[in-house]
Amino acid sequence: MSQIWMICRKELNSYFASPIAYLLMAFFALIFGFGTYTATRDFVRFAFQAQLQGGGAPMNINEQIITPLLSFASTITLFLVPMITMRLVAEEKKSGTIELLLTSPVTDSQIILGKWLGAMLLYVCILAMSVINLALLFAWGKPDIKPVLVAYLGLLLQGGCLLAIGEFISTLTRNQIIAGGVTFFVCLLLWLLNWSTSFDTTGWAAVVNYLSIVTHFDNFSKGVIETKDLIFYVSMIFFPLFLTSRSMESLRWRS
Amino acid sequence: MIKVEGLTKRYARTVAVDNISFEVEKGEIVGFLGPNGAGKTTTMRVLTCFLPPTAGKATVAGFDVLENPMDVKKRIGYLPETPPLYPEMEIEEYLKFVGRLKGIPSGAVKSRVNEVMERCAVADMRHRLISKLSKGYRQRVGLAQAIIHNPDVLILDEPTSGLDPQQIIHTRELIRSLSGDHTIILSTHILSEVEHSCERVIIISSGRLVAIDSVMNLTNRLRGSQAVAVELEAVDGRPNPNDVQQRLEQVPGVSRVLMKESRSGRLIFEVEGLQGRHIRSDLARAVVNAGWNLNELRSLGFSLEEIFLQLTASEQRDKAPEPEKEQVGAN
Numbered sequence: 001m002s003q004i005w006m007i008c009r010k011e012l013n014s015y016f017a018s019p020i021a022y023l024l025m026a027f028f029a030l031i032f033g034f035g036t037y038t039a040t041r042d043f044v045r046f047a048f049q050a051q052l053q054g055g056g057a058p059m060n061i062n063e064q065i066i067t068p069l070l071s072f073a074s075t076i077t078l079f080l081v082p083m084i085t086m087r088l089v090a091e092e093k094k095s096g097t098i099e100l101l102l103t104s105p106v107t108d109s110q111i112i113l114g115k116w117l118g119a120m121l122l123y124v125c126i127l128a129m130s131v132i133n134l135a136l137l138f139a140w141g142k143p144d145i146k147p148v149l150v151a152y153l154g155l156l157l158q159g160g161c162l163l164a165i166g167e168f169i170s171t172l173t174r175n176q177i178i179a180g181g182v183t184f185f186v187c188l189l190l191w192l193l194n195w196s197t198s199f200d201t202t203g204w205a206a207v208v209n210y211l212s213i214v215t216h217f218d219n220f221s222k223g224v225i226e227t228k229d230l231i232f233y234v235s236m237i238f239f240p241l242f243l244t245s246r247s248m249e250s251l252r253w254r255s
Numbered sequence: 256m257i258k259v260e261g262l263t264k265r266y267a268r269t270v271a272v273d274n275i276s277f278e279v280e281k282g283e284i285v286g287f288l289g290p291n292g293a294g295k296t297t298t299m300r301v302l303t304c305f306l307p308p309t310a311g312k313a314t315v316a317g318f319d320v321l322e323n324p325m326d327v328k329k330r331i332g333y334l335p336e337t338p339p340l341y342p343e344m345e346i347e348e349y350l351k352f353v354g355r356l357k358g359i360p361s362g363a364v365k366s367r368v369n370e371v372m373e374r375c376a377v378a379d380m381r382h383r384l385i386s387k388l389s390k391g392y393r394q395r396v397g398l399a400q401a402i403i404h405n406p407d408v409l410i411l412d413e414p415t416s417g418l419d420p421q422q423i424i425h426t427r428e429l430i431r432s433l434s435g436d437h438t439i440i441l442s443t444h445i446l447s448e449v450e451h452s453c454e455r456v457i458i459i460s461s462g463r464l465v466a467i468d469s470v471m472n473l474t475n476r477l478r479g480s481q482a483v484a485v486e487l488e489a490v491d492g493r494p495n496p497n498d499v500q501q502r503l504e505q506v507p508g509v510s511r512v513l514m515k516e517s518r519s520g521r522l523i524f525e526v527e528g529l530q531g532r533h534i535r536s537d538l539a540r541a542v543v544n545a546g547w548n549l550n551e552l553r554s555l556g557f558s559l560e561e562i563f564l565q566l567t568a569s570e571q572r573d574k575a576p577e578p579e580k581e582q583v584g585a586n
Contacts, residue, residue, distance in 0.1 A: 006355050010341075017343040100339035100400070103303040104356045105328040252306055 003106045004114040011088070011118025020087075021122055024080055029129035035072050036133040039065045061143040062223075066134065070151040071221045073130055074214070077159055078187040080126060084119050085166025086180030089248075093174040098251075108248045112241055116160075116167055123159045127152070147223025154220020157233035158213055162187055164240035171247040190214075256281045256408060256438040257302065261311035264297050271297040273462040274311070279455075281407075284434045286449035286456045286470075287442035294462040295442040296336060299410050302440070303333045316407055329358060332406035332437075336413050338397025342386035346377055346396055349385060350403060357404035367403060375399040375429065391422040398426070402433065409433065411441040415448060427452050458566060465566045482555040483535055484515070487522040488548035496522055499547070506541050508534045521550065 015021040047059050092098040101111050137143055166183040173179050193212035209215055213236070216229040257279040264272040272294040279285050287295050300306040301313055304324040312319065318326040341349055347368060354364040372378040375395040380388065385396065394414065401409055414430065415423045430439065430452050443449060449456050450470050458465040458473075466473065487499060496517050503512045508528050516523040528534040535552060542549045 002361075003356070006352070010352050013348075014341065014343050095339070095342075096335060096337045097339040097341060099300075099303075099305055099333070099335045100353065101356070103305050103328055103331065103333045104353075105325050105358050106356060107325075 003110045004117065007101075007106070007111055007114025008117040008121065011115055012121050015084075015118070015122045020083065021125070024083060024122075025126050025129055028076060028080060028126045029132075031076055032069070032073060032130045033133055035069055036065075036136075039069055040137070061137060061141045062147055065137060066143060066148055067151070067221050067223075069130075069133075070148075070155065071217070073127070074155055074158055074217050074221070075191070077123070077155065077162065078191055079184070080123075081159065081162040081166050081187055082180040082183035084122055085163055085170050085183055086176045087170070088115050088119060088167050089170040089244075090174055090176045090179045093171075093251075094176075102248075102252070108245050112167065112244050112248065116164060116241060119163045119167065120156075120160060123163060124156070127155060127159070144223075150223045150225055151221045153225070154217050154229075157220070157230075157237070158217050161213060161233055161236040161240070162190075164237050164244070165190075168240040168244040168247060171244055171251065187213075256283075256316060257440070258314045259298075259302075259311070260313075262298065262301060262308050262313055263310040264294070264301060264306065265309040271462055272301070272308075272459075275459065275462075275464045276311075277457055277464065277467055279438055279440060281438055282435065283455065284430070284439045284441070284453045286453035287440055287459070288444065288446070288449055288456050289442075289459040289465075290444055293459045295459065296412055297462075298459075299333070299412055299440070299442060302408075303331055303410055304328055305333075329404070330407045332401035332404065332409045334397045334401040334409075334411045334414060336416070338393050338400070340385045340393060340396060340400075342384070344385055345382050346372070346385060346388075347381040349396065350399055353400045354403045359404055367405075371399040371403050374402070374432075376425070391418055394418055394422070394426065395429075398429065402437070405436075407438060409437045409439045409441075411439065413443055414441055415443070415445075460566075483526045483528070483538060484551070484553045484555055485524045485526055485538060485542065485549070486551040486553075487524075487542065488550050489517065489520050489522045494522070494545070494547050499524065499542075499545075502541055502545055503538065506534060506537045508537065525555070 043059065043061070043065050046064075050059065089098070092101065102108075134148065138145075162183075165186055166179075169183045169186065170176075170179040172182075190211070190213045194209050194215045210232070216232050219226050219229050259278070260276050262272055262275045263270070275294075275298065287298070289295050297306065301308050301320060302315060304320050304327050307321055314320070315327045316330050318330070320327050341352075344352070350368045350371065351364055354367055355361065359367055369378070372381055375398050377392060377395050377399060380392060383392075385393065388396065394417070398411070398414065401411065411430070415426050418426060427448075430441065433439065434452075441448075441453070453470060455467065455469050456473060457467050485503065487494065489496075496514055499522060500512050500514060503509060503524060503526055506526075509526055510529045511527040513525045513527075514522070515525050526534065526538060535554065539549060539552055
């Protein structure tokens with residue numbers, strides 16, 4: 001356990017030693033801030049109109065600002081994840097430091113979990129940027145906190161899957177650009193899967209739809225935790241991590 | 256301490272290491288000698304559990320590299336050809352990380368890091384980023400990384416490549432100073448490297464074992480058709496180079512005399528003797544008896560290339576010549 005934590009800390013340190021961590025955090029804060037501004041402005045405008053005309057449907061901050069915002073955040077993470085994971089293993093393969101890790105008394109799974117956890121913590125730091133915006137909404141409005149927490153749990157789980165997939169892809173090459181590019185492509189594909197099936201009701205469509213990462217986030221964003229979504233995410237974290245360990249193993253046999 | 260039996264490593268289409276067996280005793284320094292692509296790095300990678308062997312057995316301190324890799328890894332310090340450094344870390348931070356990675360308890364890491372930094376002479380740069388270090392410092396940090404957990408066995412892949420002469424001398428001294436408590440295997444393609452620091456040499460070529468012997472035995476074995484450089488003092492064109500050449504050729508046992516230089520008051524000849532004949536004393540006597548001034552008489556050492564060619568040539572004489580179809584895997 002301490003070995004995992006050590007590798008995790010090393011990963012986190014190297015993220016924050018380079019501009020990449022700050023860049024991603026700034027990038028996310030900017031876009032999410034812009035999203036919050038637009039959503040809140042429109043919300044306030046509608047609220048005024050509703051008041052002037054008298055009556056109308058009751059306004060709800062949770063449904064009209066927070067849910068769409070966090071869904072938006074889940075889309076942004078598709079772009080962030082490749083930039084987080086591309087260097088994870090590819091860089092070590094290129095610089096030869098993988099030899100240090102693989103000849104040290106740590107197991108492959110400790111290395112893999114440590115790296116994934118490091119990426120995960122950076123992802124948490126990035127998501128934390130959005131808390132500032134939501135704090136403002138809580139300061140001047142009275143949104144319900146529970147669905148927000150559930151949505152964040154969904155974001156974490158979805159991020160965990162994508163980061164695991166990214167880590168796996170990063171073990172396949174020593175070129176970071178390729179690792180990042182392929183991860184981005186796969187993220188995009190997993191996101192698009194539910195588009196292709198929106199008007200389709202055949203059995204296959206259901207399967208394809210189930211595989212889409214975004215489908216499962218929808219429930220979380222509405223504040224609903226469903227067991228099938230949890231199972232999907234947890235297995236989608238473990239499966240790529242398992243593939244990563246296989247890939248590390250084959251690294252020894254091939255290289 | 257280290258035992259290798261019938262080790263073979265095959266890549267997709269190439270055989271990098273072919274049926275190698277050797278043993279290294281505790282506390283010994285052994286040089287692993289061979290040209291590039293001979294299989295040195297591959298053998299070392301098998302010993303460090305980085306690569307699994309295709310066939311054969313390798314044990315370190317009694318632990319098999321395939322069955323108990325964790326026990327082997329704990330006992331091995333490894334410096335790969337390019338030191339495995341994280342450029343974004345400072346030296347001290349890096350060594351602390353490696354120390355923890357190698358399983359040093361967190362309370363002992365700090366003092367241990369200070370110790371190896373002093374020993375490898377990198378303590379003055381402890382807060383310098385590794386990306387800003389010179390090649391010599393990087394190599395020394397690499398060495399510090401290898402010895403940090405005080406391993407029984409040290410495996411160093413070309414520890415002096417790319418260093419300047421002063422750094423080479425320092426690194427050699429460092430390695431020698433480590434030899435007491437550690438068993439060391441170091442690879443190199445420079446013979447003098449081995450002569451300076453190793454007790455025994457393992458020579459491999461094209462993945463095959465060519466010779467295992469002490470450095471002295473090896474050079475003695477080959478000291479047959481040895482070349483000698485003879486330098487005479489020459490004043491005003493005396494002695495005449497042609498006279499000297501004729502005189503030297505008459506010395507018994509000499510097979511060939513070559514004039515190398517005749518400038519600035521010096522005459523240098525390269526004299527080759529017949530197999531198994533010691534010609535140096537005869538040469539000296541001949542020169543002195545002729546009344547010439549002898550400046551220097553020096554035996555020309557063997558380069559690795561020559562030893563190598565001789566050894567492989569004698570191998571092929573011993574065995575029936577077999578066609579080599581396999582490509583040699585480069586590292």
